[in-house]
Amino acid sequence: MKRIDSEFEAELNRGLSSAPLGNRGFSDELRRRIEERMDEKSTCAKSWFPLAGSFLSLSVVIVSVILFFFVGQQQTETALEELSGIQANEPLSALSVAATDDDTPSFTSGLLIGLRTDDKDTSYRTLYIAPRKERPALIAQGSGILVPYKRDFWKIEPLHYETVTDRYEFFLSHPAAQRAGEARTIGPGLFRDNPNEKVIHTEKILFAANEYVSIGQTEELLAGNSSTSSTQVWTTTIPNLATKRKPVLLSEVLDAKLTGGEYATQDWFVARSQGRWVAMTAYSSAISNSKAQLTDNYRQLDVQLPKSVINHDEPCCTWSDIGTRFPGAIDTFSSPDKDMTVVSTDGLLLVFGSPSQLTGEPALSIKLKAKETIVMAQWATDHYVEEWAQKTAELLR
Structure with a gap:
């Protein structure tokens, strides 16, 4: 392309450098040659741009395929590795959400329990159970009966x-x-x-x-x-x-x-x-x-019995239902907020979450003495849960 342009440029220079033009402007022959040259340029440009566009589109497609193949493969391998890790260690997210809503206990209440032991010598003790790190724990215990009054x-x-x-x-x-x-x-x-x-x-x-x-x-x-x-x-x-x-x-x-x-x-x-x-x-x-x-x-x-005698006395379930789930059950207590259910058996206090969570292992088990029975069960809610935790730790030894 450069050689053809050079020849045309040399010819144009010879025409312009010859004797003065007979007409005002270019000669007919020179004009015809210039117009033909311009037509060739235009045709070349028109044919080049579609071809260049095709090459460009094809390049984009090729690059996209390459990127998709390598990057997509890497992402797929990463996703498969993550999925493999989830399956090995924990259930899928959908199951996790369901477990959090239905099966994972959320403890917010406190329970003050008074116990009497009818052995050779009668004795008494008080326990306070409250949540610690989202699980119930035995916060304090000591001799005698500690009661909340006003x-x-x-x-x-x-x-x-x-x-x-x-x-x-x-x-x-x-x-x-x-x-x-x-x-x-x-x-x-x-x-x-x-x-x-x-x-x-x-x-x-x-x-x-109380x-x-x-x-x-x-x-x-x-x-x-x-x-x-x-x-x-x-x-x-x-x-x-x-x-x-x-x-x-x-x-x-x-x-x-x-x-x-x-x-x-x-x-x-x-x-x-x-x-x-x-x-x-x-x-x-x-x-x-x-x-x-x-x-x-x-x-x-x-x-x-009025609330002046019994502040809260709503069991979680019917007694027949408790007997079916716990054949050795002696007593049961449920918190006002329905976040804690306690079942007393011969020798154990079993602490569960809400009434719908009375299956499987209890969140807390407390061993009872022989011939030990419950004579008091007082619930703490809201800010009283932590207030009672501090006071019972001081007062129960």
Whole structure:
């Protein structure tokens, strides 16, 4: 192409450098040659651009195929490696989401449990369970019964008082941050001493909550050659247990304000029955003189205990359902927020998440002592969960 242009340029120069032109402007022959040359240039340009465009398009396609082949293959291998890792270590993301929503427990509540052990010597302890690192944990435990009362904690502890002839084991309540009173100074004001009689007085905590406490007592009386024994139950408020220990009538605490008949009695207590707190009262007003167990002569009343007695008492499931899932179940408790369910068996406290998560292994298992039963279950929610954690760690030793 350069050679042809050079020849045309030389010819044009010869024409322009010859004698003056006969016409004004180029000669006809020179004009014709220039026009033909311009037509050749135009035709060449028109034919070149489509061809160049075709080459360019083909190049883009080839480069794209190459990039797709190498990069796509690399991405595919990376994706396969990642998928292989997921399959080896954990379920797919869709299954993970489902597991988080349905199967993974989310614990937010705290549970304060009071336990009584009926062995040779009766003993008591309190446990506090609360979440730590998204799992329930035993935060604190100690002797005695620690109860939440209003915005503070009180403790219910046994005291021992003896005279020359008598022996008394009884309970006294006091603010947990303070020391309990001296039995030798409190006992004479609570029990009358008759030097002609020998009295053995013992008490048990049957129930405790954030307002009321139920006490069962057994008394053996020896006078001369005769002896008698009697049992009695009664319920009072936590502050009242610190002073005169005066019983309250069942009619005084019922929301229905039932005042007559079987409700006008102080011979009643609160007990557990198939996952609920219930009111129990004597079959008759007569005091038993037999060697029967403390609560053998009592029956369940068909009344609803108010929130002043039982703050929360909603089981997670029916008792038959609990019995089906846990054949050895003795009791069960469920939190107000439905995030924690506790099942008590013979020897274990099993802590699960929501009622829908009562299968598989429990999130926490706590070993119980032989003949140990629950007498208190108080729930903490919201900011009280951590407040109780701090206080129980200080007060339970």
